[in-house]
Amino acid sequence: MNQNxxxxxxxxxxxxxxxxxxxxxxxxxxxxxxxxVKKTEVAGMSQRGGVVSSHVRFGPxxxxxxxxxxxxxxxxxxxxAEAMRWSHYLRPKNSPRAGVAMINRLKLEPPIVSLGLFxxxxxxxxxxxxxxxxxxxxxxxxxxRGLGDLRLINTIMLGAISDGLPFPAETLKxxxxxxxxxxxxxxxxxxxxxxxxxxxxxxx
Amino acid sequence: MSVKPFAPPAAGxxxxxxxxxxIARAVWDAGVRVAAAYPGTPSTEILEYISHYPDLxxxxxxxxxxxxxxxxxxxxxxxxxxxxxKHVGMNVASDALMTLTLTGVVGGLVIAVADDVGFSxxxxxxxxxxxxxFAHLPILEPADSQxxxxxxxxxxALSEKFNAPVILRLTTRICHVKCLVTVxxxxxxxxxxxxxxxxxxxVMVPAxxxxxxxxxxxxxxxxxxxxxxxAFNRLEPGSDRRVGFVTSGPAYMHVREAFPNAPVLKxxxxxxVPMGKVREFxxxxxxxxxxxxxxxxxxxxxxxxxxxxxxKDLLPTAGEMPPFILKKHLAVLFPELANAAExxxxxxxxxxxxxPTMCAACPHLGVYYTLSQLRNVNITGDIGCYTLGAGHPxxxxxxxxxxxxxxxxxxxxxxxxxPDDEKKSIIAVIGDSTFMHMGMQGLLDIAWNRGNVxxxxxxxxxVGMTGGQDNPASxxxxxxxxxxxxxxxxxxxxxxxxxxxxxxxxxxxxxxLFKTLREEIKYNGPSVIITDRPCVLIDEYKKQPAYExxxxxxxxxxxxxxxxxxxxxxxxxxxxxxxxxxxVELAFAxxxxxxxxxxxxxxxxxxxxxxxxxxxKAVKVEFV
Numbered sequence: 001m002n003q004n005x006x007x008x009x010x011x012x013x014x015x016x017x018x019x020x021x022x023x024x025x026x027x028x029x030x031x032x033x034x035x036x037v038k039k040t041e042v043a044g045m046s047q048r049g050g051v052v053s054s055h056v057r058f059g060p061x062x063x064x065x066x067x068x069x070x071x072x073x074x075x076x077x078x079x080x081a082e083a084m085r086w087s088h089y090l091r092p093k094n095s096p097r098a099g100v101a102m103i104n105r106l107k108l109e110p111p112i113v114s115l116g117l118f119x120x121x122x123x124x125x126x127x128x129x130x131x132x133x134x135x136x137x138x139x140x141x142x143x144x145r146g147l148g149d150l151r152l153i154n155t156i157m158l159g160a161i162s163d164g165l166p167f168p169a170e171t172l173k174x175x176x177x178x179x180x181x182x183x184x185x186x187x188x189x190x191x192x193x194x195x196x197x198x199x200x201x202x203x204x
Numbered sequence: 205m206s207v208k209p210f211a212p213p214a215a216g217x218x219x220x221x222x223x224x225x226x227i228a229r230a231v232w233d234a235g236v237r238v239a240a241a242y243p244g245t246p247s248t249e250i251l252e253y254i255s256h257y258p259d260l261x262x263x264x265x266x267x268x269x270x271x272x273x274x275x276x277x278x279x280x281x282x283x284x285x286x287x288x289x290k291h292v293g294m295n296v297a298s299d300a301l302m303t304l305t306l307t308g309v310v311g312g313l314v315i316a317v318a319d320d321v322g323f324s325x326x327x328x329x330x331x332x333x334x335x336x337x338f339a340h341l342p343i344l345e346p347a348d349s350q351x352x353x354x355x356x357x358x359x360x361a362l363s364e365k366f367n368a369p370v371i372l373r374l375t376t377r378i379c380h381v382k383c384l385v386t387v388x389x390x391x392x393x394x395x396x397x398x399x400x401x402x403x404x405x406x407v408m409v410p411a412x413x414x415x416x417x418x419x420x421x422x423x424x425x426x427x428x429x430x431x432x433x434x435a436f437n438r439l440e441p442g443s444d445r446r447v448g449f450v451t452s453g454p455a456y457m458h459v460r461e462a463f464p465n466a467p468v469l470k471x472x473x474x475x476x477v478p479m480g481k482v483r484e485f486x487x488x489x490x491x492x493x494x495x496x497x498x499x500x501x502x503x504x505x506x507x508x509x510x511x512x513x514x515x516k517d518l519l520p521t522a523g524e525m526p527p528f529i530l531k532k533h534l535a536v537l538f539p540e541l542a543n544a545a546e547x548x549x550x551x552x553x554x555x556x557x558x559x560p561t562m563c564a565a566c567p568h569l570g571v572y573y574t575l576s577q578l579r580n581v582n583i584t585g586d587i588g589c590y591t592l593g594a595g596h597p598x599x600x601x602x603x604x605x606x607x608x609x610x611x612x613x614x615x616x617x618x619x620x621x622x623p624d625d626e627k628k629s630i631i632a633v634i635g636d637s638t639f640m641h642m643g644m645q646g647l648l649d650i651a652w653n654r655g656n657v658x659x660x661x662x663x664x665x666x667v668g669m670t671g672g673q674d675n676p677a678s679x680x681x682x683x684x685x686x687x688x689x690x691x692x693x694x695x696x697x698x699x700x701x702x703x704x705x706x707x708x709x710x711x712x713x714x715x716x717l718f719k720t721l722r723e724e725i726k727y728n729g730p731s732v733i734i735t736d737r738p739c740v741l742i743d744e745y746k747k748q749p750a751y752e753x754x755x756x757x758x759x760x761x762x763x764x765x766x767x768x769x770x771x772x773x774x775x776x777x778x779x780x781x782x783x784x785x786x787x788v789e790l791a792f793a794x795x796x797x798x799x800x801x802x803x804x805x806x807x808x809x810x811x812x813x814x815x816x817x818x819x820x821k822a823v824k825v826e827f828v
Contacts, residue, residue: 084555
């Protein structure tokens with residue numbers, strides 16, 4: 001990724017998964033590198049289990065806060081079907097700078113699916129791949145459960161994309177740790193571990 | 205929610221701020237003494253942030269009209285004042301606004317109006333810039349958080365210079381977009397040391413009001429001159445003069461990104477339109493294109509001034525104007541885009557919708573489950589979380605128009621009954637905050653005019669949909685401090701409802717709720733059933749141990765699924781034939797214990813007692 005271009009990261013998931021916190025931390029890291037940053041989401045009803053998508057754009061100069069479809073460099077999917085829903089935002093493989101989708105395999109079925117009104121796709125990750133997009137997927141929930149707290153998924157996902165940013169992974173990690181250090185030392189340590197495990201998972 | 209003490213960052217700090225945060229800081233820096241609002245997406249956080257700052261008075265008002273009236277009172281007492289609202293809030297406040305334009309202000313008065321462009325959380329889409337033309341008041345339109353900060357400060361100065369309230373027009377992409385903002389220092393300014401009595405100005409009886417009207421139009425002329433020379437209205441040259449853009453607000457950023465070489469006339473003060481500047485600009489380009497979110501306002505004025513322009517003949521008249529939309533719709537003016545526009549924006553793949561749901565254990569779930577079991581009812585609804593009752597699985601709300609409408613509409617449905625509705629019962633559903641905002645008057649009308657309506661007043665002690673703000677039923681003020689708590693039952697009685705037909709009911713007790721509702725819909729007169737459990741998102745809600753489905757006992761009846769709790773999932777469906785020969789679909793369920801907070805609603809319709817307290821599952825945190 002080029003420092004002179006705008007980097008577009010689209011973070012998507014379901015209300016309550018920590019999408020907005022993750023994009024806030026990404027923004028802080030980009031600011032610390034001297035980039036101009038814009039971050040936007042439409043999350044009016046996200047608290048009620050709705051769709052959340054957060055756009056983070058940074059570079060020497062950022063105008064529109066919205067990432068155009070087909071121009072996301074990284075799509076961070078906290079939930080598999082949500083990654084599929086937003087997959088048309090990712091840069092295709094055949095474009096000059098192909099984008100990467102980093103997807104948590106977690107499947108969260110909304111009540112509308114449970115009620116039998118709509119079907120949940122069989123394999124959303126495969127569906128994203130079939131569109132000719134670069135996909136890395138892993139089970140962030142399993143890593144989070146191993147660490148004892150499902151809320152760590154957002155830190156794990158940040159770790160997973162940290163090697164593909166136009167600044168060092170350590171910069172992002174420091175921002176994650178700083179945020180939790182302000183609350184509790186033990187949380188900072190736990191998040192640092194989650195970040196590292198996510199980073200390793202993102203490379204596979 | 206109690207608010208932590210806040211030390212405002214020093215002047216000169218460069219901070220990552222949303223538009224709402226930046227406006228709050230500017231309100232403080234402008235030396236505002238009084239700020240008021242009613243919560244509404246996307247404007248809610250402005251007053252939340254303001255309330256964190258020291259040394260100014262901030263309140264949640266009961267509705268937008270009151271918030272504006274509070275601001276007017278402070279202004280004519282000499283203080284700078286501020287109020288904020290979402291777009292539909294201005295409809296409520298407009299009665300005050302349309303005469304405030306005659307009286308004018310003393311201390312600077314700024315009204316922030318936030319349009320929900322794209323319907324993320326609203327019942328309609330409005331273009332609030334029309335208030336500027338309608339009320340002959342200046343409209344300031346920031347394009348990002350830094351401008352939101354600067355324009356808020358400038359708006360107070362402008363307000364005092366012209367003795368006019370100033371409207372700061374925002375959209376979601378200002379309110380909820382974060383970028384870096386450099387903030388300044390606070391400076392207390394007072395236009396007067398007290399209220400100066402002057403009936404010719406403050407008592408708007410016809411004789412006085414009439415005399416002030418010419419002044420409104422003279423002021424608008426003076427404002428047009430201000431707009432013509434303001435640095436907020438700037439001409440940005442460009443090398444590609446085939447198309448010149450006139451634009452304002454967030455649309456400016458989209459235009460700049462989509463057409464980096466095009467000349468742009470950016471309007472920060474979009475009303476009154478600086479027509480001289482537009483004319484000068486038009487002469488420099490081949491085609492003038494007006495890009496505005498959302499309706500055709502500037503373009504109509506520009507065309508009326510005899511300047512040829514295009515805009516809404518090519519662009520959508522609803523929603524946002526992001527770069528890919530602009531490129532797609534304006535490709536006819538840019539031949540090089542003709543092919544690119546077709547292929548540039550990849551299409552989305554179809555995925556099931558994920559509409560917002562009520563929370564696990566929400567006290568409204570029991571109400572909607574009960575309503576969904578009733579036949580022969582028409583149910584008028586209102587604005588709030590409980591509007592979701594119109595959705596699956598309940599389908600138990602038939603109308604939503606605006607704040608408080610459930611009351612008057614229920615009365616009208618009763619009085620206007622046709623033969624098909626003769627045997628139907630009319631039920632109105634409204635939340636505590638909406639009731640106090642604009643529902644009390646409707647209930648008074650029902651009581652006075654003897655409507656045959658059963659009202660469900662769902663008191664969850666908070667403004668739920670906007671994230672749990674306090675209201676007069678919560679017993680706390682905007683700072684989370686103890687405040688007088690309104691007794692809704694007493695209010696209802698005072699409005700004229702017979703105490704024998706006012707019931708307080710626990711919405712988690714389905715049999716009681718069902719029985720009360722059945723009895724009251726039979727009564728030929730108005731009755732009010734008040735539910736009294738707190739929203740699960742506020743501190744008063746106490747979580748209980750979780751439940752789980754004991755699988756061997758589950759018969760697949762699906763009754764628990766009908767509650768609509770998002771913690772209950774169908775694990776498998778089976779077809780079965782009843783002894784009567786009737787084919788039924790069975791739905792076997794499970795409870796997500798991590799999400800369940802033990803309200804116990806789902807236990808009640810479960811015939812085989814298959815729902816039991818969950819086995820505790822200890823999660824161990826290990827450190828290597």
